[in-house]
Amino acid sequence: MRVLSILFVLGFLFMACTKKERPVKPKDLIAKDKMEQILYDLYILNAAKGVNSKILESKRIKPEKYLLTKHNIDSTQFANSNAYYAFDADEYKVLVDNVKEKLEKDKETFVAQQKAEEQQEKRRRDSLTKAKRKKKDSIVKSKTPVRS
Secondary structure, X not given: OHXXXXXXXXXXXHHHHOOOOOOOOOOOOOOHHHHHHHHHHHHHHHHHXXXXXXXXXXXOOOHHHHHHHHOOOOHHHHHHHHHHHHHOHHHHHXXXXXXXXXXXXXXXXXXXXXXXXXXXXXXXXXHHHHHHHHHHHHHHHHHOOOOO
């Protein structure tokens, strides 16, 4: 039994140490720039599912189906292309880093837009408050007797 266990472990180590070959380039390989767009949309959809999946469910949006339809691809094509690009970790890291960079730019734009909207809302509230004060002041002034 002990010999069998040792042979099993050695066999496992031998199999783990063999060099894996790059997957065959798929005939319908998705171009890198399109793959970046798909991964970008995938990150956005996953974030949307994480934040509030009930909104997607209520609108009957299926993120995976939406993604495949939007980019006119099928799940097998995506899986094969993703496996092909992911085999080379350095190449895939560049692809993912480009997506993250785009997401960061979009985040900065969103944050700036959100701040501008908050400032605009604050100015609107301040102007309403100022108008209410003016109205109160005019009422208070009119109550004082006028002497001739």
